[in-house]
Amino acid sequence: MNYFIYTSYIALLFCLSICFFHFFKLISLGAPKDLSKKSGSISAGVLYSNTVAMSPVQKESAYKHIPTYIAGIMLHIGSFVAILCFVILFFDLYTEDAVSTFFFQQRLISTFISCILWMSSCCGIVLIIKRVVSTKLRSISNADDFISTGLVTLFLLISAKLFTVYGFHNLFHQFFSHQLHELIFCAYFIFATLLFIYIPIGKLKHVVYYFAARYHLGFFYGRRGTWPPKSINN
16 A cells, blocks of 8 residues: 555655746746836736736636636645645654644534535536537546546545545544555556656646736736726726
8 A cells, every 4th residue: 555655655756856947947037028118117017917817807808608617716726735735644654643732633624624625526427528518618628638637636536535535634543553444545546656747847837927927917918007007997
């Protein structure tokens, strides 16, 4: 069983290494080169780009698909929570449950996290179904879209199942005392391994490029005084 644990941690190390490589490569490129006359605030544009500009009412068509927008947000939140739980369980192996005791000793916190994982899983399933059923979405989708969303959703599902049934604090104690169902345990680390390997390969690596993209947008429109948009009264 230890093989599955260590394989998933190696996959996580691989994922972080490649993502940090992309991140530092982006930083090495420096700020965008713009020869236009500055007429606005770059910092205000970047701040707006990462806050108000991400709301559905400021996007081109997201305001027409609010349920899908919310489902996407929930899927992202659940993904980060699931990965955080994975990292915490990793530290549990070497801290004798000190980390999970600090985070999950309160039943309210454990229940809240379980609810997030289940809700995010359902959102992932709905988004996959919509991509398959919708003719417009299916026509612009490729294999990467289905693989990425599918891997994230499967990891969320198995995380929700694992943590809800066996809890957080005693998870590894139950495994090492042979009380944890072997199939669920193996599936959890197998899906974690597949996900971490695929993140820097497929579209999921936008977790790195997102920040650069929003910075460049804020830089471009902020320098020109377009972002933040001025009110009509001004």
